[in-house]
Amino acid sequence: MLAALRWRRHSENWLGPNITPDVATGIGAWTESDLWRAMHEGIGRDGVRLYPAMPCPAYTKVTREDVSAIWAYLRTLEPVHNEVQPNQLRFPFNVRRPATSTWDLINFKPGVFQSDPTKSDVWNRGAYLVEGLGHCGTCHTPKNITGGDRGGEALQGALLQDWYAPDLTADPRMGIGHWSTEDIVRYLKTGANSFDIASGPMAEAVENSTSHMTDADLLAIATYLMDRAPRGPNTAVALAHDDTRMVAGKAVYENRCAPCHISSGAGVPTLFPRLAQAPLVQSTDPTSLIRVVLIGSRAVATSAAPTAPAMPSFGWNLSDTEIADVLTYVRNTWGNAASAVPSTDVSTLRGRVSR
Template identity: 40%
Template sequence: MKNSLKGLGAALCVALSIAAQAPAGAAAAAATGAAGQTLVQRGAYLAQLGDCAACHTAPKGKPFAGGLPMNTPMGRIYVTNITPDAQTGIGGYTEADFARALREGVAKDGHNLYPAMPYPSYAKVNDDDVKALYAFFMHGVAPVQQANRESDIKWPLNMRWPLMFWNMAFLDKGAYRDKPGKDVAWNRGAYLVQGLGHCGSCHTPRGVAFQESALDESGSAFLSGALLDGWFASNLTGEHNTGLGRWSDEDLRTFLKTGANRHASAFGAMTSVINNSTQAMSDQDGAAVSAYLKSLPPAGGNGAPAYSYDPQATRVSLDRPANDAGARVYTAYCMHCHGVDGRGFAPMLAPLAGNPNVLAKDASSLINVTLNGTGDLVINGVPSPFPMPGFAAVLDDQQIADVLSFVRAGWNNGAPTVGVAEVAKLRQSTQAGR
């Protein structure tokens, strides 16, 4: 951001110099150009906050050209091209068209977007930010001619007109409005979390119609954790065991900047969020997001007593030779990174003792990351040195169930065991097509 601000300052100086020497018409044009560039730069930052690249850029694809496959309960859809190409992208969109698609889920030609596009969250984006985003996508993104791909959803579920009724039932229109009695930082954090950050799209449970169970802190399910595409998106409330109750403000801000702290490391889709979005967040916005999240009351816990670290029983079970099947797998494959004490070597290597993802009732993320590993966190252009490897080709379903059950019981974690059938199901769904 500092370099961007220096560049902006230089641009404004040039514009003022031209204005002093040029006729009135040329001076006006120069000022308009500088203002336009400022708007584009602001839109670029907002697009990072919205993590637009993560969904609209396919692996090895061109930025914002779409094509990324996304699984939904009805079938697979493919994310659209949002570059300013006139034929295959959004080059023909007016600002009003863009705003309608962003906040109401309706494309320029009138067809409804699937709510995998988080327009129920983007509905809260204010007019000034919509204007800046439009300027960025029209003038700050290279046009790419790449046709959009039809979804794999079969008829009649692929019909879009019923989404009009879905919107009538579940879409709350209107930009975010500051809550009285809350300070500037809290309201800014709420605006980012509920709106551009669309955190609820992954971290809030969904109902039978795929609607988010709550859109803000007024609903107890808001950000309480949810299963999505083979991962369990973590609880972001103040719950002591599975949420952020034991995280300090510094812990949370560190996680947003780097994807790791003394409690946990990012995995699954959250890796992309860190890489493409939150690490670019200004310190002021990061502090605002942390202030808001840390204000949320506990919700969605597993009913277990508050976690406290106790290594004794686990240390005994790991004595050579390890005395159960899970401990033997852990000793052979896991202990060198995560330690006999389960505390890992944070933030480089995640702890398992007291890790909220280990304590969660749903073990999907643990199974998925053990089978498939996780992508590299790339912070300031530098990949993380120790990404979690996948063990799908090394360990069978029983071994993975055994070691995860051991981890979930170890160090006083006290979480439920993992069944072989759970591992087999996720192996089948995540390994298909690899």
């Protein structure tokens, strides 16, 4: 409950600009070519560069026909008078696009999606959705120091503020290499499958976006994701089970976590996520895991799966060391292998989330 409330409070800061046809505060005075210019070039009606609230590097790939369709739809909305303060936008959208064109030179090349003739139509449709309107890379692609996408690392997993958007390549350990196309479709449609349950920013992406997509489009996205090459051979080795952190972590796990996630780490499909061989659990960056244990989390509720199970918060009854140890255990048991979680990471995040 607390976690759900906390999340709602965060979400309120996640403001998008007003795009209803209100003349004063929305886009009521815009023309269709203004919208095209905004989406394709990232330039607003008055000639100013837009905040990357619009993920320009993604939206530039959207075709003219789709922008026209979006325009036609936006015109049917009820105008709402609402002044939005874009400085409240949350990461990564709050990174101001510099006034100079340097950012653009490095990070942004306007251009509609070009299909790859060597791939199937379904693959190309998936690529178009992922790279364009789905803007999956806004969260899942590692960023360079200026906030632009790091070249050659598309969808390999990235840290958002206190969340980790996992690797979406076919990497068998950190990515979704063990998932089938059906697993991906189910996750994007309902927010849950036998591997994982979406929370945080991904719960919102499922609720507001992917759960409304057609099955054909979801299948296209899955087809494209299944074909993303992993970042390279995986060399992580699990910690020994007699390591003191592993021993301490196992005790906490059996006592506090096994009632839901099961001793074998298998979880209960669609209720309690699987921790054994789960990509998120073995991510290079354990931020999301620490966050979930500290403050809990409520999974996404969609029309296909209306009751959302919740993960309780343990921030009040487990110490930093206990949380670090239990996560170290989870990351190195049942075939999992990943770096140990230092208790200093837990205390740092505890300081931030309990602000």
